[in-house]
Amino acid sequence: MFDRAVVAIALTAGPEHRMVYYNDAFRALFGDRPLGAPARTAFTEPGTERLLTTLDAVLADGTARQVTAHRTLACPSGTPAHRHFVYSCSPATTRYGPGILAAAIDTTAELHSALEAERLSAERLEALRRYEALLAAAAQMVWVARADGSVSELMPGWEEMTGQPFPEAADGDGWLDVVHPQDRAAIAARWAAAFRDRPAVFDHVFRVRGADGGYRHVRSRAVPVPHEDRGTEWIGTTRDIEDQWRGRLRERLLARAGAVTEAERAEDAFAALAATLVPDLTDVCAVYLLPGPDAADEGIVATRIASVARPGLPPLPPLDRQTFTLGAHARQAVADRAPTLLDFADGDVPDGAVPEISARWLHATRATSLTLLPIVVDGAVVALAATACCEGTPPPGPADIDLQHEILQRAQAPLRQALALQRARHAAVVLQRALLTTPPSLGGAAVAARYQPGSRNAEVGGDWYDAFTLPDGSLAMTIGDVAGHDLAAATTMGQLRAMLRSIAYTRGHAHTPAETLRELDTAAEGLGVGSFATAVHARLVRHGADGGWEMEWANAGHPPPVLVPADGPPRLLAAEDADVPLCVDPRRPRVTHRHPVGPGETLLFYTDGLVEVPGEHLGDGIARLCDAAAEARHRPLADLCEHLVGRVADVRDDIALIAFRPDPAERAGATGGRGRGRP
Structure with a gap:
C-alpha cells in the first residue's frame, strides 16, 4: 500500500527500532538505508538524536508524536547538500512485535522558498532605507x-x-x-x-x-x-513619510501573511491571517466561511470561524461557529470579488452585513465603518473577511483597503491546504457517522449514545458503539476501538462491527459474549480483516419484575465499563485478568462476566478518548469520569452523555460513548413486568 505513496514511509520493529520496511519516497528523501539494522546504525548523520529520542518515546508510551518544526539531514550524493522534512511517528504492530510507523514529508522546497523570500525582503528593506536617506535631503x-x-x-x-x-x-x-x-x-x-x-x-x-x-x-x-x-x-x-511607512508596513504584513503555515485547522489558518491586519490596518477582523465556491445568490449562509480585535476593545462574542444569511452588501462583495466599504455612524451596521451578535458588538464599540473583503483561493471565493474601525476611528482610505485585500490574498498555500484538510476530514467524519446507528427504543430502559470526532484534521478514528435487540428480546451492546486514525481504521471498524452484529444476532441465547468475541476474532483473522482492536460486548436481559436487568459481558482489552448506582460511588466492572485485545491471538480463551444492573443505575461503555490525557495514567482519567458521572447521575441519559463528552477540554482523540439505564423503580412498576428476556 505504501510502496508508491508520495509520503516517505518507514517501519521499525523492536526496542532497537530495526528497519523492516521503507518505500520509494523514503529512499528518495533519505537514500538507501540497511534493512534489519537498528535506527542508530542506519541513521548516523548529525542531528538524528531527536529522531531516536522520539522513536524511544513512542515505543515506550504508545502515543503518536508529530514533529512539525523543519528537521535537516545531509543526504546522498546527487541531491542538494541538505534536505529538510517534518515527520510523525505512530505505534504499530508488526510481525516482529511492537514497532513504529514513521511518515515524513519533504519540505526542502518550501524552506528554500521561505529563505529566498527573506533574502528578497532584506534587499527591499535596504532599498527602502536608501530611499529614506534620499528623501531626508529633500x-x-x-x-x-x-x-x-x-x-x-x-x-x-x-x-x-x-x-x-x-x-x-x-x-x-x-x-x-x-x-x-x-x-x-x-x-x-x-x-x-x-x-x-x-x-x-x-x-x-x-x-x-x-x-x-x-x-x-x-x-x-x-x-x-x-x-x-x-x-x-x-x-x-x-x-x-506615508509612502515609506506604507512600504515598510506592506513588507512586514505580507511577510506575516506568507508565514501563516502548518495550521492544523482552517479556523487556525484564518485566525492567523486575520491577526496580520490587527491593529496596524484595522481595529477588528472577522472571517466568515462560505458554503461553496462563488455562491452569489440569495440565501447564502456563512459561518464565523475566526475573529481578532485590537487590545483595549471589549471582548469579542464567543467563537461558536455563528451562522448568518448574507445581506445585499455582503452578497455584492462576494459576487464582485472586490472590497466593499460601508460607512455609517454610531455603530449602525446595515442589516445582513455581519451576524446580529457581531452587529451588537460593533454598535457597542461605536464602529464608524465596515469593510467586506472576499478571500479568493484557486479562483473561487471561499470566505468573506469583515474589518471595522471602532470608537470613532475614521473609515479606512482606499490605500488601506487595497493593502488589507492584498494581505488576505497572500496566504494562498496555507489556506488551500487547511480547506482541503477540512473537507477531507468532514467527508471522513460523515462516513464514520453513517456507520453508527441510532440505539433502539426499549420498554423499561433507556439507551443513549454520543460520538465526537477528534480535533485533528483529515483524521477519523476506529471508535464505534452499537446497540440492537436480539431475536429473544435481549439487548446487545458494544463499544470498540480500532487502532489508527485514518480511513483504513474506519473501514476496519465497519467490518468488525458488521461481523460482530451478525455473529451476535444469529447465535442463540446460550451463546455467551465471550464466545461471540472469540468467533469474531477467528473470522477477522481468516478473512484478513485483522487490525489491533479493543472491545466490550455485552448482552442485557430483563431480570425479574422489579425493573432490574442482568448483564453478561466480555472485555477484549478495552477500558472497563462503569456502573453508576442511583446512590453511592460508581464501580468499575473490571476483571482481575483482562482478556487480550482482538486480532492478537484468536486461540486464547475469553471469559464472560455477569453483574446485575438495578433500576435507576447507569451503565457506561466508552472509548479512551473520553478519559485519556497524554502523559497521565489512564486510571486518573477513569476516576474523573466516575466523579463526573456521579455528579450528573440524575440527569436524563442523553443529557448525561452530552455532559460527559462536553467536559473534555481538548478533544484530540475520537470519543464514543454509549449508556444504558433501567427505568427507576417507580417507572418500572408502572410499566409492569414483561417477563425475563423481553425488554
Whole structure:
C-alpha cells in the first residue's frame, strides 16, 4: 500500500527500532538505508538524536508524536547538500512485535522558498532605507517652537498638506484637530513631556488629516536649543513619510501573511491571517466561511470561524461557529470579488452585513465603518473577511483597503491546504457517522449514545458503539476501538462491527459474549480483516419484575465499563485478568462476566478518548469520569452523555460513548413486568 505513496514511509520493529520496511519516497528523501539494522546504525548523520529520542518515546508510551518544526539531514550524493522534512511517528504492530510507523514529508522546497523570500525582503528593506536617506535631503517643513509657546514655520508646508493654517501656539489644542483620533493622546503627552524634560531629541510618528480628507503618516523631529535670555526653544522638521511607512508596513504584513503555515485547522489558518491586519490596518477582523465556491445568490449562509480585535476593545462574542444569511452588501462583495466599504455612524451596521451578535458588538464599540473583503483561493471565493474601525476611528482610505485585500490574498498555500484538510476530514467524519446507528427504543430502559470526532484534521478514528435487540428480546451492546486514525481504521471498524452484529444476532441465547468475541476474532483473522482492536460486548436481559436487568459481558482489552448506582460511588466492572485485545491471538480463551444492573443505575461503555490525557495514567482519567458521572447521575441519559463528552477540554482523540439505564423503580412498576428476556 505504501510502496508508491508520495509520503516517505518507514517501519521499525523492536526496542532497537530495526528497519523492516521503507518505500520509494523514503529512499528518495533519505537514500538507501540497511534493512534489519537498528535506527542508530542506519541513521548516523548529525542531528538524528531527536529522531531516536522520539522513536524511544513512542515505543515506550504508545502515543503518536508529530514533529512539525523543519528537521535537516545531509543526504546522498546527487541531491542538494541538505534536505529538510517534518515527520510523525505512530505505534504499530508488526510481525516482529511492537514497532513504529514513521511518515515524513519533504519540505526542502518550501524552506528554500521561505529563505529566498527573506533574502528578497532584506534587499527591499535596504532599498527602502536608501530611499529614506534620499528623501531626508529633500524639502520638508521646518518650524520653531519658542519658550513662550508661540510657533512659526521657517519652511512652510503644513497648510498645503493639511488644508489648515499652521498652529501659532505649541501649547494649544487646535493643532490636534487634524491629528488622527487614535494618535492625539500619545503625541500630546510626548510633546508636553519634551517641553518639561528637554530630551536630546524629540522624534514621533503620527497621522494627520490631509487636505483631501484622508490620513497620512508624518514624522516630526526636533531638538532643544537653550537660550540664557529667553529659555529653550525647539527647532524641528515635519515631513510626509506615508509612502515609506506604507512600504515598510506592506513588507512586514505580507511577510506575516506568507508565514501563516502548518495550521492544523482552517479556523487556525484564518485566525492567523486575520491577526496580520490587527491593529496596524484595522481595529477588528472577522472571517466568515462560505458554503461553496462563488455562491452569489440569495440565501447564502456563512459561518464565523475566526475573529481578532485590537487590545483595549471589549471582548469579542464567543467563537461558536455563528451562522448568518448574507445581506445585499455582503452578497455584492462576494459576487464582485472586490472590497466593499460601508460607512455609517454610531455603530449602525446595515442589516445582513455581519451576524446580529457581531452587529451588537460593533454598535457597542461605536464602529464608524465596515469593510467586506472576499478571500479568493484557486479562483473561487471561499470566505468573506469583515474589518471595522471602532470608537470613532475614521473609515479606512482606499490605500488601506487595497493593502488589507492584498494581505488576505497572500496566504494562498496555507489556506488551500487547511480547506482541503477540512473537507477531507468532514467527508471522513460523515462516513464514520453513517456507520453508527441510532440505539433502539426499549420498554423499561433507556439507551443513549454520543460520538465526537477528534480535533485533528483529515483524521477519523476506529471508535464505534452499537446497540440492537436480539431475536429473544435481549439487548446487545458494544463499544470498540480500532487502532489508527485514518480511513483504513474506519473501514476496519465497519467490518468488525458488521461481523460482530451478525455473529451476535444469529447465535442463540446460550451463546455467551465471550464466545461471540472469540468467533469474531477467528473470522477477522481468516478473512484478513485483522487490525489491533479493543472491545466490550455485552448482552442485557430483563431480570425479574422489579425493573432490574442482568448483564453478561466480555472485555477484549478495552477500558472497563462503569456502573453508576442511583446512590453511592460508581464501580468499575473490571476483571482481575483482562482478556487480550482482538486480532492478537484468536486461540486464547475469553471469559464472560455477569453483574446485575438495578433500576435507576447507569451503565457506561466508552472509548479512551473520553478519559485519556497524554502523559497521565489512564486510571486518573477513569476516576474523573466516575466523579463526573456521579455528579450528573440524575440527569436524563442523553443529557448525561452530552455532559460527559462536553467536559473534555481538548478533544484530540475520537470519543464514543454509549449508556444504558433501567427505568427507576417507580417507572418500572408502572410499566409492569414483561417477563425475563423481553425488554
